[in-house]
Amino acid sequence: MDAEQKFVKKALIFAGMAFIVVMLVVPLVTVLVYSLREGYAVFSEAITDNYAIKALNLTLFVTVITVVVNTFFGVAASWAITKFRFRGKQFLTTLIDIPFSISPVIAGLVFILVFGRIGWAYPLLEAHGVKIVFAVPGIVLATLFVTFPFVSRELIPLMQSQSSDEEEAAALMGAKWLHIFRKITFPHIKWGLLYGVILCTARAMGEFGAVSVVSGHLRGKTNTLPLHVEILFNEFHLTAAFAVSSLLVVIAVIILILRNIVEYKVKKGDSL
Amino acid sequence: MGKLMGKLRLARGNNVIPGFGLSIGITLAMLNFIVLIPLLSILLNLSGMSLGEFWKTITDRQLLAAYKLSFSCALVASVINVFFGILLAWILTRYEFTGRRILDGFIELPFALPTAVAGVSLTTLYSDKGWIGGLFDKIGVKISYTATGITIAMIFIGIPFVVRSIQPVLEKLDRQYEEAAMILGASRSRTFFKVVFPEIFPAALTGFGLAFARAVGEYGSVVFIAGNIPYRTQIVPLLIVSKLEQFNYAAATSVALVMIVFAFVVLFSINIIQARVSKRAGE
Numbered sequence: 039m040d041a042e043q044k045f046v047k048k049a050l051i052f053a054g055m056a057f058i059v060v061m062l063v064v065p066l067v068t069v070l071v072y073s074l075r076e077g078y079a080v081f082s083e084a085i086t087d088n089y090a091i092k093a094l095n096l097t098l099f100v101t102v103i104t105v106v107v108n109t110f111f112g113v114a115a116s117w118a119i120t121k122f123r124f125r126g127k128q129f130l131t132t133l134i135d136i137p138f139s140i141s142p143v144i145a146g147l148v149f150i151l152v153f154g155r156i157g158w159a160y161p162l163l164e165a166h167g168v169k170i171v172f173a174v175p176g177i178v179l180a181t182l183f184v185t186f187p188f189v190s191r192e193l194i195p196l197m198q199s200q201s202s203d204e205e206e207a208a209a210l211m212g213a214k215w216l217h218i219f220r221k222i223t224f225p226h227i228k229w230g231l232l233y234g235v236i237l238c239t240a241r242a243m244g245e246f247g248a249v250s251v252v253s254g255h256l257r258g259k260t261n262t263l264p265l266h267v268e269i270l271f272n273e274f275h276l277t278a279a280f281a282v283s284s285l286l287v288v289i290a291v292i293i294l295i296l297r298n299i300v301e302y303k304v305k306k307g308d309s310l
Numbered sequence: 311m312g313k314l315m316g317k318l319r320l321a322r323g324n325n326v327i328p329g330f331g332l333s334i335g336i337t338l339a340m341l342n343f344i345v346l347i348p349l350l351s352i353l354l355n356l357s358g359m360s361l362g363e364f365w366k367t368i369t370d371r372q373l374l375a376a377y378k379l380s381f382s383c384a385l386v387a388s389v390i391n392v393f394f395g396i397l398l399a400w401i402l403t404r405y406e407f408t409g410r411r412i413l414d415g416f417i418e419l420p421f422a423l424p425t426a427v428a429g430v431s432l433t434t435l436y437s438d439k440g441w442i443g444g445l446f447d448k449i450g451v452k453i454s455y456t457a458t459g460i461t462i463a464m465i466f467i468g469i470p471f472v473v474r475s476i477q478p479v480l481e482k483l484d485r486q487y488e489e490a491a492m493i494l495g496a497s498r499s500r501t502f503f504k505v506v507f508p509e510i511f512p513a514a515l516t517g518f519g520l521a522f523a524r525a526v527g528e529y530g531s532v533v534f535i536a537g538n539i540p541y542r543t544q545i546v547p548l549l550i551v552s553k554l555e556q557f558n559y560a561a562a563t564s565v566a567l568v569m570i571v572f573a574f575v576v577l578f579s580i581n582i583i584q585a586r587v588s589k590r591a592g593e
Contacts, residue, residue: 042498043498046498047405050397050401051405053394053397054394054397054398054402054413055409055413057394058398058416058417060442061465061466062417062419062420062466063416064435065431065466068434068435068440068441069427069431107340114332114336114337114340115333115336117329117333118330118337119337121325121329122327124330130337130341133345133346134337134341136345137345139573139574140527140570140573141526141529141547141569142527142528142529142547143529143547143550144352144550144566144569147352147554147562147563147566148349148351149348151348151351151352151354151355152347152348152351156355156559158351179344182344183344183345186345202327206327209326209327209328218327218328218329219329240421240422241421244422244424244425244530246424246425246426246529246530247528247529247530250529250530250551251551264426264530267424267426267430268426268534271430271433279430280430280434283424283426283430286423286427287423290419290424291422293422294415294418294419295415297415297422298411298414
């Protein structure tokens with residue numbers, strides 16, 4: 039490498055690093071520093087506050103349901119789309135990806151239009167005393183909507199790149215569906231599946247726009263952790279808002295690390 | 311349901327692998343209940359509205375200001391993201407340096423970090439008392455609660471889309487052509503613009519489109535730094551929320567339809583441009 043090349047390389051790396059530090063690292067550090075700026079006592083009070091704990095529980099509850107349901111869907115959809123030939127396959131794949139391109143606010147809005155006071159399903163719900171909007175089921179539905187394509191988006195390309203010969207052989211020998219999936223397909227796709235699950239978890243846990251529209255912001259009842267951050271921030275409890283945020287930052291960093299490990303495994307799996 | 315199932319029937323009925331009926335049934339049922347039927351409610355809700363009313367609602371003066379703000383900020387943010395996205399993808403694929411793997415892992419932070427957390431953090435950081443905002447405040451520049459702040463939040467949320475679109479293309483790109491161009495006497499910048507850039511252009515465009523569509527629709531990370539000053543810092547998603555809070559469902563739904571149509575137009579145009587580019591490359 040000549041001197042000019044070395045200079046260009048250094049300048050480009052510096053510019054890229056500077057961009058990432060200013061745009062991504064500094065905001066992350068801000069959260070941690072602000073959360074501790076009034077001392078540990080204030081920090082621990084904010085994260086052990088009754089409403090914070092209830093919000094954390096609700097977030098975990100919604101995340102678990104969403105991830106389980108969408109993983110189940112993602113596997114079923116990828117199986118149908120990659121193992122069989124049928125008309126309208128491309129169209130179906132496009133439909134599944136719709137939530138990816140729609141504003142989260144709209145994802146919340148649509149459930150208000152179905153189950154809210156003006157919704158067409160409202161009379162039916164009222165007759166049975168069921169509440170969906172401004173209640174936990176609405177939050178679950180909105181989160182399901184925004185994370186809908188996450189698992190299938192990872193699995194479909196992966197399964198398309200693998201041949202179905204082994205599955206066909208097993209089927210010809212009389213193996214049942216579940217058996218084929220567990221013994222043959224799953225070992226081939228496990229890292230890709232885990233990758234999709236991780237992305238789905240991150241989004242489900244952090245979803246704000248869609249949940250905000252359907253939650254009704256009832257403290258202790260329909261408040262998820264991100265919504266709790268918003269309330270604290272808007273009430274000028276800055277330190278508390280950042281303390282609660284720091285919990286989410288820790289989870290986000292863990293997710294990032296897991297994501298990188300799994301991505302490495304996926305790449306390694308591809309080369310085998 | 312039954313009709314759809316009929317349409318999606320197997321092209322070849324003699325597939326040996328089991329589970330088609332079950333898996334396609336689950337897929338269609340969940341797609342319908344979680345995505346399609348709720349989405350169609352938008353059209354159902356608007357069906358009572360006349361075209362004139364609809365047009366009047368979506369061209370309201372406050373809304374026009376919001377479109378202008380959202381689109382211009384998203385455009386600026388996405389252009390900046392394409393520039394830094396190419397730069398980051400380039401250094402991540404072409405250079406070895408300390409911290410490369412950490413940098414690579416960090417790119418995805420905006421996907422992993424809850425948007426509300428990003429929002430409150432950016433707002434505080436760029437407010438007139440924040441670490442960065444304070445510096446700019448001394449020279450009389452305000453960032454939080456202005457279009458500049460909105461653009462910064464949109465850069466934050468969009469950067470992974472561009473880097474992750476371009477990176478795989480650069481990884482696969484055969485360096486022979488670059489080397490050949492250099493041996494033939496092309497300068498480094500000429501090699502980049504004539505040899506590398508045309509190869510990564512479709513990917514950069516995809517990244518641009520994804521980042522742009524996300525920036526326009528994004529709520530959590532943008533809403534805090536945007537403030538809520540009518541005609542000045544109200545982004546489109548925020549207007550949907552405030553129309554809902556006023557129980558003005560017709561207006562909220564109309565704006566939602568405009569945004570959905572917009573998102574589809576962006577994705578569709580990108581597909582067309584990409585198809586043209588790859589066709590030209592194939593000739």
